[in-house]
Amino acid sequence: MAKQTILTAENVSVSFKVRSSELRAIRNVSLELKEEETLAIVGESGSGKSVLTKTFTGMLEANGSITGGTIKYHDKVLSDLKKDEDWEGIRGKEIATIFQDPMTSLNPIKTIGSQISEVIIKHQKKSAKEAKQMAIDLMDRTGIPFAAKRYDDYPFQYSGGMRQRIVIAIALACRPKILICDEPTTALDVTIQAQILDLIRELQAEYKFTTIFITHDLGVVASIADKVAVMYAGQIIESGTVEEIFYNPQHPYTWSLLSSLPQLGTKGDHLYSVPGTPPSLYKEIKGDAFAPRSAYAMDIDFNEEPPMFQVSDTHFAKTWLLDPRAPKAEKPEIIQNLHEKMVALQAENERKRGITNG
Incomplete structure (x- = not known):
């Protein structure tokens, strides 16, 4: 039986008034969430992950507002709710949030x-x-x-x-239908992180809730998500199943995030990090926001925003590299054959655990 859609966001934009300026934190974001699935929203700090999910519970800061688009939970239009009392039946009861700092x-x-x-x-x-x-x-x-x-x-x-x-x-x-986990393991050591992730998976299977998992760590995503949305500069720039994002990524930013996975590092070598810094969201962004940091950028990337290209029924990416006229670009060598590399790493980790337990 097909899972029902529980939450949708269509062309959602969010801005913050900061003194006399406007910060455009979310720019025309759309997503769909189905019952009992886990969506991971991934990206660097400041990409808009937490701001986006705060719109689902009416928890934007006082100087922030939804400036465009629609958010629906079942048939209720959340983007129309303005007052705290309007949110009482939703926040906590239907959609709950776990934050990274429990204190x-x-x-x-x-x-x-x-x-x-x-x-x-x-x-x-x-x-x-x-x-x-x-x-x-x-x-x-x-x-x-x-x-x-x-x-x-x-x-x-x-x-x-x-x-x-x-x-x-x-x-x-609260028995929520949707549980938003906002970097819930960031402040914990690796062993405790794994225990908390296992716990969330077990509880989801038992209580049948839908999960939105916010993280900057793609390594966490592999073990917990069904679908992944990659965010950059307030936009979703690639989305797909976890397998599609890991083994057939299409956007150069997703390539960069995967290349910086600590698991792929070689002892003694420098770990890859994404060059440059994200753009200012106070200024209008022209073209592809990632272009100034990308080794794959073409002239068009600096002048015209790419559309969202469809790779498969479930996989979409916002990059001019998918235009039929674009030259063929090879993924970085470190993430080629990523499936085989991850399987080999998992086997090696299990071997080490076996030696330790033995």
């Missing part, structure tokens, strides 16, 4: 358990006794040891990884 989401002077119980009482209309038991169950489900004993602890008594698990528990206490 900004937790109240330091309230116990962990009471913070989860409050959400359950508010959104699920349970009694205090029922809410406490449900909170303990959620703490247990998200991997908090001795959950009943730790119900009355305060946030400072938990490690960073455990606090992040509590933030996930609070988000799930």
